[in-house]
Amino acid sequence: MPQFFTNKRLIILLGSIIVLVALIGFSLRDRENLSWPEQFVKDIVGLGQAVVSKPANGFAGFFDEVKDLRNTYEENKELKARIEKTAQLESDVARLKKDNEELRKVIDKKKSLADYEPVQATVIARNPDRWYDVLTIDQGEARGIQPDMAVITAEGLIGKVKNTSKFTSTVQLLSAYDSRNRVSAVIQGKSNVYGVIEGYNQEEKALLMTKVPYDSKVKKGMLVATSGKGGVFPEGLIIGKIKKMVPDEFGLTQTALITPAASFNDLEHVMVTKRSMTTVFPEKAERKQVLVEEGNL
Amino acid sequence: MKRLYLPLLMIVLFFSDSVFTTVFPEMAFDGKYFIIPRFFTVGLLLMAIFFDRNTAIKYGFLFGFLFDIFYTGVLGAYMFFLPLIVYIVSKLVKVLQNNLFILTFIVLFGIFLLELILFQLNVIIKRTEMDLTQFMSLRLGPTLLLNLIFYLLLALPLKSAFEKLQRIYND
Numbered sequence: 001m002p003q004f005f006t007n008k009r010l011i012i013l014l015g016s017i018i019v020l021v022a023l024i025g026f027s028l029r030d031r032e033n034l035s036w037p038e039q040f041v042k043d044i045v046g047l048g049q050a051v052v053s054k055p056a057n058g059f060a061g062f063f064d065e066v067k068d069l070r071n072t073y074e075e076n077k078e079l080k081a082r083i084e085k086t087a088q089l090e091s092d093v094a095r096l097k098k099d100n101e102e103l104r105k106v107i108d109k110k111k112s113l114a115d116y117e118p119v120q121a122t123v124i125a126r127n128p129d130r131w132y133d134v135l136t137i138d139q140g141e142a143r144g145i146q147p148d149m150a151v152i153t154a155e156g157l158i159g160k161v162k163n164t165s166k167f168t169s170t171v172q173l174l175s176a177y178d179s180r181n182r183v184s185a186v187i188q189g190k191s192n193v194y195g196v197i198e199g200y201n202q203e204e205k206a207l208l209m210t211k212v213p214y215d216s217k218v219k220k221g222m223l224v225a226t227s228g229k230g231g232v233f234p235e236g237l238i239i240g241k242i243k244k245m246v247p248d249e250f251g252l253t254q255t256a257l258i259t260p261a262a263s264f265n266d267l268e269h270v271m272v273t274k275r276s277m278t279t280v281f282p283e284k285a286e287r288k289q290v291l292v293e294e295g296n297l
Numbered sequence: 298m299k300r301l302y303l304p305l306l307m308i309v310l311f312f313s314d315s316v317f318t319t320v321f322p323e324m325a326f327d328g329k330y331f332i333i334p335r336f337f338t339v340g341l342l343l344m345a346i347f348f349d350r351n352t353a354i355k356y357g358f359l360f361g362f363l364f365d366i367f368y369t370g371v372l373g374a375y376m377f378f379l380p381l382i383v384y385i386v387s388k389l390v391k392v393l394q395n396n397l398f399i400l401t402f403i404v405l406f407g408i409f410l411l412e413l414i415l416f417q418l419n420v421i422i423k424r425t426e427m428d429l430t431q432f433m434s435l436r437l438g439p440t441l442l443l444n445l446i447f448y449l450l451l452a453l454p455l456k457s458a459f460e461k462l463q464r465i466y467n468d
Contacts, residue, residue: 026372027365027370046367125367129369131369134370178424
């Protein structure tokens, strides 16, 4: 058998291991956005990817449409029943919206945590090695997308923007395994229950909402939405429905298992939400006042 | 002009992975299994065997780098391990016999090695909570099966393509 590693090769191997560790360390660092060479490469590959994926999506869409056609009759019946309710709901929503606006004017509060401006985007790629649930979409900084913005589909929240380049962005799904993947959420009921969504249970296919008070009356099927209190996501984006409640390991709080409203699979069109109220901190002038008041105490 | 066919072929293989991921319905088989396309890696290994090892190492380095930046975000992983796999596989081919039947096992071994290394890497950097048994049953088996099918379908065409390209490059 020939000698496997000669001296020169051994040096190359050791050298590249050092470079590898350095590079991995660099890319896992807690950084705000990509460096410019990375953005540049991403834009170029993204261009090629967009060219390739559009016809591929069309091709896949064709089969989905055929499948849809078979269910059309059933769906139509069900939808007709629902449409009657919708008209009533619509008029209610319009009236409430107007009420809300007027009342806001009265108390001189123009911006709300719930306001956002949606940016439409198409998914051009999904991480093929699937170790980490990320998508690439075809809109980037050029359209005002910034890291940490919420990404939704028509059904509900799916994730957040991880990083951006000029013309593409990477979206980290809620199902990705990352301890920093946290969403401040609220269980909507007679009295709202707040908690933090951290993590995804692969076997149950459910999101985990921890730190729900042990005495809160949460029932199966209650809606969970973003609370807007985390500072980045707008308020009121649907996340999912309660599947069940389990006490946590110390019995002081509960953990809610939430069935996500949006499916994380086979995504094609998504929306990035640009929140119009960008900060949760009071404006600088107000902040000073707060400090003074605290000083007096 | 004909020399451009080689990079073109590799680019097509590179994008074929992600196109497969988007087109293939993820909920197939209850969405339980992770079926990972490694078409580019299969192509790269065949390139190392039938074209030229050193060129394959360079291509592995370059496309691994693109893969890291565009898809995974962990720089260095594919950039370093693709060339390593190419190197190991080409050494194995020299020791073992060089016919398509034996090569099936060698190429599958290369993919197995790549999956295993990346699994360990992802465990170390805490990007997955899979354990070894889950990895073996849910991920490794289906992945090897898919790539075996790909290999059986495209090994012969790819082999003849690389041999033709070698003649073009030698002229």
